[in-house]
Structure formats: structure tokens, C-alpha cells
Amino acid sequence: MAVRAIRGAIQLDTDEREHLLKATAELISKTLHANAIDPSQLISILFTATPDITSEFPALAARELGLGDVPLMCFVEMNVKHALPRVIRIMINVETDKQRGEIQHVYLRGATALRLDLAQ
Secondary structure: OEEEEEEEEEEOOOOOHHHHHHHHHHHHHHHHHHOOOOHHHEEEEEEEEOOOOOOOOOHHHHHHOOOOOOOEEEEEOOOOOOOOOOEEEEEEEEEEOOOHHHOOOEEEHHHHHHOOOOOO
16 A cells, blocks of 8 residues: 545636535545545545635644544635635555556646646
8 A cells, every 4th residue: 555645626707615625625535536535544634725815724624524623724825826726736645556657636617727738
């Protein structure tokens, strides 16, 4: 069994608490589903938010999904002038038998522009 990192991102329509929680939960759920990851395989989830997101901690969405026993940490993304606004990014660290090339990274809504080569 290997440790793998799965990346993903979603762009919010607006920085409102309920919208942030729903969008972040969607991103987490779709990423776990796309990779057939069971919560028991999770090692940790790292979240970043662009500096224009202040309504809530994205990790709360994971706790509300029942992942409260998984180490979760939030960070602020670098404030780069040309960066896409209102973006939540995740890096999910998992134990899996999948090879690195089999990992499905998930980019949703406007965040598909971040990685056109990986977006679904």
C-alpha cells in the first residue's frame, strides 16, 4: 500500500458560509468517489483558500461529512495578482494500492481553468 496525494479545487460563486460548505463538501465527495477512496484510507486533508474567502473554514465541510477523526488543516493561498478568485483547493493524503497515474484529480466549476490537463 502506498501513500498518495489527490488534488482538487473548486471556485465559489460567492464567499457565503453555506455556499462554501456545500461547494467544499461537493469537492471532497466527488474526489473521494472518483478515486474509490473509503474514509478509512484517509491520512489527512489540507485545504487552501484564496485570501478573498473569509466566511468559514473549509475544513468544517469535512467534519460535517463525518471526517472529524481525519487530521484537517486550513491555509491561506498566496495572494498573487492574477490568481483566480474565490478558490478552495484540497490535497487529500491517502493510503491506496493505486499507482500515481491512476489517481483522478478533481477540478470543478471555474477551477477547471487551473489545470485544464486534469479537469474532468
